[in-house]
Amino acid sequence: MLELFILGLLVAAAIWTVMTRSLLRSAIGLALASAILTIIMFRMDANLAAVFELSVCAGLIPVLFISVISLTHPWTFKEAIEIMKVRLARFWGLPLVVVILGTALGLVSLKFKPQLPVAQTPGPDVRFILWHLRQLDLLGQITIIFTGVFAVIILFRERK
Amino acid sequence: MAALLVLIPFLSVLILNLPFRDFNRRACFGAAAVLFLLQMGSVFVPDNSLWNADQWGIGAFFNFGFKADILSKVVLFCIGLVSLVTLFTCRHFFKEANRRFNFINLLLIAAAGMNAISLAQDIFSLYVFLEVTAVASFILIAFDRDILGLEGAFKYIVLSGVATVLMIAAIALLVFSAGSANFSAIHAGLLLKPNPLVINLALGLFITALLIKSGLMPFHGWLPDAYTAAPAPASVFLAGAVTKVAGIYTLIRILTSVPGFANASRDVLLFVGAFSAILAALAALTQSDFKRMLSYSSISQVGYIILGVGSGTALGLAGATLHIFNHAVFKSLLFINGAAVESQTGSRDIDKMSGLSRRMPWTGLTSILGSLSCAGIPPLAGFWSKLVIIIALWLAGYKVYAVIAILGSLLTLAYFLALQRKAFFGKLGDEFQQVKEAGVDLIFPALLLGGLIVGVGVLTPFVLDKFIKQF
Numbered sequence: 001m002l003e004l005f006i007l008g009l010l011v012a013a014a015i016w017t018v019m020t021r022s023l024l025r026s027a028i029g030l031a032l033a034s035a036i037l038t039i040i041m042f043r044m045d046a047n048l049a050a051v052f053e054l055s056v057c058a059g060l061i062p063v064l065f066i067s068v069i070s071l072t073h074p075w076t077f078k079e080a081i082e083i084m085k086v087r088l089a090r091f092w093g094l095p096l097v098v099v100i101l102g103t104a105l106g107l108v109s110l111k112f113k114p115q116l117p118v119a120q121t122p123g124p125d126v127r128f129i130l131w132h133l134r135q136l137d138l139l140g141q142i143t144i145i146f147t148g149v150f151a152v153i154i155l156f157r158e159r160k
Numbered sequence: 161m162a163a164l165l166v167l168i169p170f171l172s173v174l175i176l177n178l179p180f181r182d183f184n185r186r187a188c189f190g191a192a193a194v195l196f197l198l199q200m201g202s203v204f205v206p207d208n209s210l211w212n213a214d215q216w217g218i219g220a221f222f223n224f225g226f227k228a229d230i231l232s233k234v235v236l237f238c239i240g241l242v243s244l245v246t247l248f249t250c251r252h253f254f255k256e257a258n259r260r261f262n263f264i265n266l267l268l269i270a271a272a273g274m275n276a277i278s279l280a281q282d283i284f285s286l287y288v289f290l291e292v293t294a295v296a297s298f299i300l301i302a303f304d305r306d307i308l309g310l311e312g313a314f315k316y317i318v319l320s321g322v323a324t325v326l327m328i329a330a331i332a333l334l335v336f337s338a339g340s341a342n343f344s345a346i347h348a349g350l351l352l353k354p355n356p357l358v359i360n361l362a363l364g365l366f367i368t369a370l371l372i373k374s375g376l377m378p379f380h381g382w383l384p385d386a387y388t389a390a391p392a393p394a395s396v397f398l399a400g401a402v403t404k405v406a407g408i409y410t411l412i413r414i415l416t417s418v419p420g421f422a423n424a425s426r427d428v429l430l431f432v433g434a435f436s437a438i439l440a441a442l443a444a445l446t447q448s449d450f451k452r453m454l455s456y457s458s459i460s461q462v463g464y465i466i467l468g469v470g471s472g473t474a475l476g477l478a479g480a481t482l483h484i485f486n487h488a489v490f491k492s493l494l495f496i497n498g499a500a501v502e503s504q505t506g507s508r509d510i511d512k513m514s515g516l517s518r519r520m521p522w523t524g525l526t527s528i529l530g531s532l533s534c535a536g537i538p539p540l541a542g543f544w545s546k547l548v549i550i551i552a553l554w555l556a557g558y559k560v561y562a563v564i565a566i567l568g569s570l571l572t573l574a575y576f577l578a579l580q581r582k583a584f585f586g587k588l589g590d591e592f593q594q595v596k597e598a599g600v601d602l603i604f605p606a607l608l609l610g611g612l613i614v615g616v617g618v619l620t621p622f623v624l625d626k627f628i629k630q631f
Contacts, residue, residue: 132223133223134285135222135223135224136222136224136225136276136280136282136285136288136289137284137285137288139166139170139222140273140276140285140288140289140291140292141288143170143269143272143273143292144288144291144292144295146173146269147266147269147292147295147296147299148295150262150265150266150269150299151295151298151299153262154262154266154299154303155299155302155305
């Protein structure tokens with residue numbers, strides 16, 4: 001029951017993130033959704049994933065978003081209301097589709113016994129896994145963040 | 161050596177952004193050109209031990225687990241070649257040093273990301289570098305910061321986001337089925353404990369995601385807008401390399417390394433390939449915007465590649481790989497021709513053009529080579545790859561699809577003849593009397609690519625012998 005409640009909170013935070021008329025609130029909603037997801041991950045004993053979710057998705061990414069948003073020109077209240085109306089008219093059915101699809105997928109029996117990969121099994125230390133087994137992914141992650149910062153410089157700062 | 165193809169471009173970007181930026185701005189073009197030339201040359205290093213195990217230098221310090229087979233090498237060559245010609249195109253279009261510097265940085269990041277994709281042996285690492293390439297591509301499309309570019313980038317972001325969600329779900333299913341993210345371990349794990357429902361679900365999600373990334377019909381919504389709205393050098397790069405690597409190469413790699421070809425996935429690929437080859441060619445026939453026509457032509461040609469893959473035979477895969485190379489060459493060339501025409505006339509509307517070959521002879525000549533190769537006219541390079549794909553389809557028993565492929569080629573010829581007649585042949589329009597040939601930065605890459613089309617076409621027996629035998 002508690003799991004369902006937390007999942008409900010997650011969906012509510014996600015919908016708020018997408019539907020809110022302020023970019024800043026949207027970024028905060030994203031951080032909130034990530035924080036709730038972190039709780040779910042902790043409860044499912046995925047501690048390592050939860051730490052990453054909290055530090056990167058709930059921490060670093062919203063900070064990056066908010067710093068970019070500070071470089072943009074916000075909508076006026078009237079513009080925001082108009083856009084909100086259009087968005088609601090266009091996407092009102094989307095949460096319904098997601099719930100129906102999710103329920104349908106939940107009813108399908110996949111007879112699936114997940115076999116946990118090495119990062120989740122007792123054995124090598126997390127530091128060993130990150131620095132020795134997943135070096136390439138770390139390089140990729142650093143590059144994505146670097147490219148994101150580069151994008152802000154190219155698309156926003158120079159324009160300002 | 162394989163790790164260096166990823167590390168050196170990334171380190172170059174870091175070094176270029178350290179102090180002494182004025183010097184770096186001047187040096188970045190030459191440094192990037194040398195890097196791309198070295199990448200193209202490295203493909204011809206025959207010693208496989210150098211490719212598959214980094215035992216010396218900085219490569220040995222990192223444990224990336226890269227491996228390169230013939231498919232990876234062809235793709236690495238294409239990435240180097242297309243990046244090189246994009247570099248020249250960017251020098252023509254971005255005269256301001258700072259903008260050119262920023263563009264080259266993004267080009268290096270995207271190229272390194274694609275190099276990692278073509279060498280990765282791990283499904284999660286492959287996904288991470290698909291995202292690296294996608295993020296760099298979004299910025300390249302929106303680089304001019306005009307409304308159309310931002311719209312094109314936004315569409316790409318949205319559809320790429322959908323593809324990402326599908327892909328990560330598929331990866332989770334495969335990894336938790338096999339207990340590993342390594343290609344060969346997943347393959348072995350799936351053979352050991354087969355669960356057709358989970359495997360088919362994962363494959364379905366993955367194939368759909370990669371069809372979106374490839375821009376195939378009916379998932380093509382983002383592609384014509386992104387290619388058309390992007391600055392000319394970004395269009396060359398996207399059409400020549402990004403969609404081939406992020407979509408097609410990944411699809412071939414996953415299908416051949418992870419589950420092997422199931423009949424169901426072959427049927428889906430054949431249908432989507434034929435559907436795209438014909439409908440996109442019909443859509444190209446109705447376009448009057450030079451770049452938009454080339455965008456639909458790209459979708460149609462990617463359909464051909466998918467037909468080759470869908471045949472499920474070694475011959476089909478060899479044909480698809482050769483067509484990946486040929487498409488990278490002739491589509492980059494045609495986009496450079498389009499860029500030259502736009503740069504010199506200020507328009508992309510081919511209905512308003514006529515007789516440009518009289519004022520732009522090199523652009524006209526190379527565009528004929530590119531068009532005929534794309535349409536599959538012998539003895540140019542495109543003819544051979546299409547022929548191999550059609551023969552593979554016929555031999556595999558997919559005779560209807562082989563006939564569809566021939567029809568698609570006729571449609572390709574039709575829209576390129578229309579393009580040539582309208583833009584380059586006929587009487588020179590009065591408004592184009594003062595038009596001059598584009599500068600050396602556009603003519604040199606056009607001649608290089610045109611030469612490759614003729615060279616590979618003439619030397620096809622050697623190329624086929626060298627490549628097909630390795631499949």
